[in-house]
Amino acid sequence: MDGNLKKLLFFGTLCSVMKLTHQTGDIPVLHEFLSISGLKKTWTEAQEFCKAHYSELATVFNMEEVDGINSNNEDMPETLWIGLYDPIDSWTWTTEAMLLDFGNWEDGEPDNEESNEHCVVMTTQGFWKDRQCGLVMPFICYTGTGYMMVTEEKPHPEASIYCKEHHTYMATILNSDDNQDVLAIMQAYQTYQEAWIGLRRDNWKWIDDSNSLFRHWGPNQPDNRNNNEACAIVTPEGTWNDTKCNEEHGFICQEFTEVTPPNETTEAFNIDVLLESDDVFQKIERRPQ
Missing domain, CATH: 3.10.100.10 (Mannose-Binding Protein A, subunit A)
Incomplete structure (x- = not known):
């Protein structure tokens, strides 16, 4: 705990x-x-x-x-x-x-x-x-109040819809404390996997329109490989990567x-x-x- x-x-x-x-x-x-x-x-x-x-x-x-x-x-x-x-x-x-x-x-x-x-x-x-x-x-x-890890794997757009229907939005991370909270939720799940967050390549804006400039990209990220990576995931190390939005991952919702x-x-x-x-x-x- x-x-x-x-x-x-x-x-x-x-x-x-x-x-x-x-x-x-x-x-x-x-x-x-x-x-x-x-x-x-x-x-x-x-x-x-x-x-x-x-x-x-x-x-x-x-x-x-x-x-x-x-x-x-x-x-x-x-x-x-x-x-x-x-x-x-x-x-x-x-x-x-x-x-x-x-x-x-x-x-x-x-x-x-x-x-x-x-x-x-x-x-x-x-x-x-x-x-x-x-x-x-x-x-x-x-x-x-908190973040919730949803382990059912979905593409980013479907994950976003799920969060809106069942909670509020996909996770917004405003600062390093929030990032640690998200990482703690991922660590609490036994299989410990990558997870979608609510950040997408629309000038890298948050889905809930938060204006936070905090970012925690991994080395050489985001790289938009093959000009086809427009959604963000959190890795087991707590850093962020951009990847294809149609990939299926678990995801983090937030409730406030x-x-x-x-x-x-x-x-x-x-x-x-x-x-x-x-x-x-x-x-x-x-x-x-």
Whole structure:
């Protein structure tokens, strides 16, 4: 499990942003978790907050994500709400009402003390406990934002249509961090192959009309060999090549959930990026125009 941690200050509220890769069926997916440690809410309020500003309270798919969240977040509070609850005698994730198929309960949990514990927190050790939903504590949101590797091989035009119909666009890569994210998705897939991205020889423009000038061509690329190479692939080394658009490859789609910074009343009203790059906040906000 690859993890990547960055910290942001949203209107004075410290958030830790963790990028982790998990497997959804046969498809590796990159998602971001945001630990909202500067706000405390009931479980219901936290879920409403995450839905309004990100996507959902965090869904934790496997032990690797538990370890990734905890190892990448040294400042994590003792307990945080996650998106697991018990609406009708069955533990369910808020994400599309998914039933629980993975659990990491602390010994003796869930115990439903006083028959009034129907929501779940995660501790700094990664264990889960059921708690009263009306308690007030920090929480982890899940952005639902990321790249997806589609392993069915298609020509570039068909891959582009598939991404538009099922996601948003083929992958746009705005900077070296994005390129590493795409490479991580390819590495997460066991056969590790070349993959189409959303760049084509129309003055080498991105399909979603992004105006980024970032490029990561391999040596002597693009070369337009035989005057017949008009679409871009990412290689296993993370560099890009131009090749024939009618070749069949797996491809990377992207999904972006619109992010609105929290409109919470706090002492500070400026957004400050605490780590290295101004494009961290831009990356979370980025979506097709």
